[in-house]
Amino acid sequence: MINKKELVLKPLMDEDIPYFNKWLDKEYIWKWFGDKEDWLDEIRERDGKYDFLKHFIVCHEDQRIGYCLYTDCFFLKDLEEDGHDFNALYGDVVEENHTFEIGYLIGEEEYLNKGLGKRIIQMLEEKLVEIGGKEIAADPVEENIISIKVLLRNGFQKKSDGDYRKVIIDR
Template structure:
């Protein structure tokens, strides 16, 4: 049984890159995450060109078990991407600090199908709330049923294929 309160996110640092690299080679991750080199480039340029992307390593009981990120979609819509048309998804976003995209993976197989993805989404949402975001977006492949279920359980709704959103309400 996984104690969800023991799951935490820590900013990705250089020492984490080899482990992230290893996770990207796993077949069950590769089919959803696309080109490994693109991800590694974003990570390596996280203090430069891609400083708007916020990367984290997911820990359970002080063990690295996964990866996640969030980013302000205002900056994504102008990226020239061959594989991913952010302009189509986020072209209507006209202000900073409004819509944030999230992404996540569980890199250690023994932690799959234990509700950890759902908890990662909650932790990312908490971070986005802290900075005043108004909407959260995720763009899973429609074949990634497990990820879609985790999003739906966290209150996301389907806007269109590969576009799931959640409006953040502040009391």
């Protein structure tokens, strides 16, 4: 049994990149995440070109088990990468520090189907509350039914295909 309260989000460091790289090769991850090199480029440039993306490694008892991130959609809306039209998703975001997109994965198979995705989303939400975020967004591929169910269980509502949102309530 895994105690979900023992999960910790640590800022991603250079020594975490090989784990992330390995996870992106797993079929149950790459089929939803797209181009591996784009993801690795974002991580390598996390203190430069992509400093608006906040990357974390998910740890359980000091073992790296997954990855997650958040970013302010205000800065995403002007990007077009890999055929991804962020303006179509986030053109309605008119101010900074309001709507934040999240993403996550569980990279170690023995941690799948344990409810950890739900807990990771809750932990990201706690971080966003701390910085004053008002809304959380996620853009899963509609065929990724498992991720969509986790989002819905966390209070997200479908705005349109590939656009799920949740209003953050201050705690």
